[in-house]
Amino acid sequence: MELQSILDQIKSYNPQTDLGIVERAYDLAERAHRGQKRKSGQDYVQHCLHTAQTLATMKLDTTTIAAGLLHDVLDDTTIKAKEIEKEFGSEIAFLVQGISKLGKIKYRGEKRYIENLRKMFLAMAEDIRVVLIKLADRLHNMQTLRAIPERKQKRIALETLEIYAPLANRLGMGELKGELEDLSFPYIYPKEFRWLTQGLSEKYQTRAKYLERVKPILKKELAKANIAPLEIQTRAKHYYSLYKKLQKYEMNWEKIYDLIALRIIVKNIENCYAVLGVIHKNWKPLIGRIKDYIALPKPNGYQSLHTTVFCLDGKITEFQIRTPKMHQEAEYGIAAHWAYTETDKKAVVVDRHLAWVNQLRDWQKEVKASPDEFLDSLKIDFFKDRIFVFTPKGDVIDLPEGASPVDFAYQIHTQIGHCCAGAKIDGKLCALNQPLENGQVVEIITKKQEKPNRDWLSFVKTSQAKSRIKAWFRKTR
Ligand code: MN
Secondary structure, eight states: OOHHHHHHHHHHHOTTSOTHHHHHHHHHHHHHTTTOBOTTSSBHHHHHHHHHHHHHHTTOOHHHHHHHHTTTHHHHSSOOHHHHHHHHOHHHHHHHHHHHHHHTOOOOSHHHHHHHHHHHHHHHHHOHHHHHHHHHHHHHHHHTGGGSOHHHHHHHHHHIIIIIHHHHHHTTOHHHHHHHHHHHHHHHOHHHHHHHHTTHHHHHHHHHHHHHHHHHHHHHHHHHTTOOOSEEEEEEOOHHHHHHHHHHTTTOGGGOSOSEEEEEEOSSHHHHHHHHHHHHHHSEEOTTOOEETTTSOOTTOOOOEEEEEEOGGGOEEEEEEEOHHHHHHHHHOSSTTOSOOOOOTTOOOOOTTOHHHHHHHHHHHHOOOOHHHHHHHIIIIITTTEEEEEOTTOOEEEEETTOOHHHHHHHHOHHHHHTEEEEEETTEEEOTTOOOOTTOBEEEEEOTTOOOOGGGGGTOOOHHHHHHHHHHHHHHO
């Protein structure tokens, strides 16, 4: 891969931007890694270029892309953070150091998993771009995983499946999540992967051929209604999500209607509904399969219209209808998926109704900002006044800045709040009004006979704690 293709890509979505910083970052990375090879035999700088290219695909700012090019120089070359700062400024130095920190944590089981996740959250709280670069780095590492020793392959693939793919998902990056999962799948479940992919290309081909027959009919019907679609895409479902879906339906292929999705992209919301009307006029919809995620977006912010109809030759076929903006957000959107509902036992419970998640979503909707502004705002407005602390088991509790152990206790459970007798921060006893800081492990000591104290109202920060303390006093009066 050549630097030029990345520069061209950046120019295509950000024509005004100064590419000098990207070029200089490349020069340094190329010089610093010169002579180093990847396990695959490629020059090391190819890894830097691939990482940067993924970031450009996400349409990120040049600062992030430059940091992506430099992401391994601290760990693998003699370049020092000071030099990066002098040459590229504190922002890029900060990002590169952040990635280096994340890279030091190795996944070796339950405890490490928690530790890893924790670092991720903290990095995120400081600057989400560190996480984006880490994800792009991981994507290329997964693409070249074959080259490394077998015993390491499985560990890295598992880490990808359990940490990085869910993170990508929560950041709204559906495409990246799918790719990371598919790259991990054969290493973690080789038998299942072989079973799934056996004969799959034939199934895909049959399906694709069929949909190619549907397309012109659909186009003609849309033209009759004066709708000119911007694009009609056929997109094969990702392997891993297909496998998960099959599991849900007792491995019955007949139940998979979206093996290849037919996606219709039209210029505005009115057209989306008009397309739905045209489809339903021509083909009978299946009951209970019409989903209006435009009027009622998924909790993670996803928007589209879905319908499943008895299509040409009576074959059951799923259609997805959306605008280009919805499409962009579904594929690459950052942060729209932050509040999530997965039931994975390892999932960290983040309150879905957190004010800042909603704020973020609203902001995304109304502001058509440049990538730079978008990221700036992510950094400053949304992560500034939140802290992440941990239960002794490693669950993340998200609190406003200045929150106390009492806020933490009520966040876990009302009863734990009411019976809160003391607290430990990082294993040391502390006062109940001690403000908590990012990354601390908080343990609440409860006593059955303990009762809420009116003084608590003078320092608690969350409305949850306030209202529950007040309710307790109201009830006991
Ligand atoms: Mn790397």
